[in-house]
Amino acid sequence: MRRHSLAPPSPDRLTVRPSDPADEPAALGLVNADRLPGQPPATPAMFADALAGRSRADADWWAELDPPVTVVAAGPGGAVHGIVSYALRPEDDTGLILWAHCGEQPSVARALIGQAVAAFAHRAVDAFHITSALTLGLECLPVRHRPATRAALVRAGFADGRRWRYLRRELPAPELPRVPALLVGPGPDGDPRKRQLTVRDERDGTVVAEALVGAHDGYGALWWIGVEEHARGRGLARPLLGSALATLADDLGATQVILLLDDDDTDATAQDIQDRTAAAALYDRAGFTEIDVLHAFTRPRTGPA
Template structure:
């Protein structure tokens, strides 16, 4: 006799309560169940930073927030099914849903979103606008991997907006050319896990191209890469990309790398679109594949009578 799959919990059987230290293991399992390829596993230290509202990425924006509130959804038997963290940004009186995880169980996603919206009402609410300490540079919600969370947000009145394409490839990338004689130094913020690559002109004076990479526990990220307009069209971007991936492999010991490619058409100029198209072609030829699309969400202020 075939065993029937377990049904997801119904909203009526879920209780949302404040996070407690005893929930740590269950919450980490939820976070890691939602982890995208190219992302490091979440650790207790990463969770502690997220609960406290700390993040190396977007640090200035996190500093604007009140201390976050984190809640878990559980069944009557005490099983933690989901988690959501939210906060208030006093300067503009806006609420933020910072992160949420639920193994994409639709009833749990709805319960978490509804709880956060009710707690932040009647303010406008932004969801998944900041990079939390639980990820390596993952800004916004990966909508292909998280369809039920996206549906819960839309159901609650949020509008979504394309922000990024999330790309990944394995390392090393020995097939890519490199820039001879480029300068490799620490990142501009002093983070020991980052390296800045600089290419100067033939006289060694003007900077013509730069890249910034970082890694955490074998997982690498290409934070940005840029070539001055007058130096384009000669293969420098491809060579710099090869050098950046070699730095991740040889110096920072990364075995894979992710990057975010701009996908936001809001106020994009024709030149922006051309640059984005050229970047996508560069990364595609270099072996990157698209893993997901990252969206941010906004819910307007509720206007009462």
């Protein structure tokens, strides 16, 4: 993946300062250098939302935060080598590192993470726990593509937890079957870029399966797909997946689709793991490939309460 081309200065020659509007082109370059396959390019509008602490995804969680603080790491000549945004959640007095980009230059990653940790003093800090406006549903850090950022977090005392597998495939998907009688409606939050898919039992009209999809500028996401427990074993999952991908391609104009598959065994039951295994097999047979694994990070409180 393309990385930022400027050679990183040594840590003692980096200046960490508040971001200003003139930093936008360099900052967007850093963000887009880290863009995963299946993610739309970040735009100035998306960047403005991220700076302001706005996001369609996880909107309720963003509303719990104080206004974000965004700083950049600049070299002696003023060139921007990295950017990080962080905010306090007053309800539980926890700091959050919201997003960060540094061209995966280790010295810059350490400077940015160190600045955020220092800003929160003794508080607990979560990193990459919620989705920013800069991505399409990318909640955590893609650790294969972002090794220097991951290393800087671990070095700063963060615990590394695996959360999701990030999967992608091209569209359309004409080889997949479709549900014959499918109800397609707007998304539950009223977002015009989303569609809710519902399958009802022919006998009594009860809901037996659902899916939620969305798209942005040709990039699609499968947000949710599920078959009710009492309806499993009827062969609904694969046709519903085919219908979801057809809706993305034919209705919403997507040319590719991503999905996140839960990969966190914390508190997982045997049934959870069995369901996850079945879902992984379904997506593998449907042509999805794994692009990365996504991790969230937590640093415990230090010092006095």
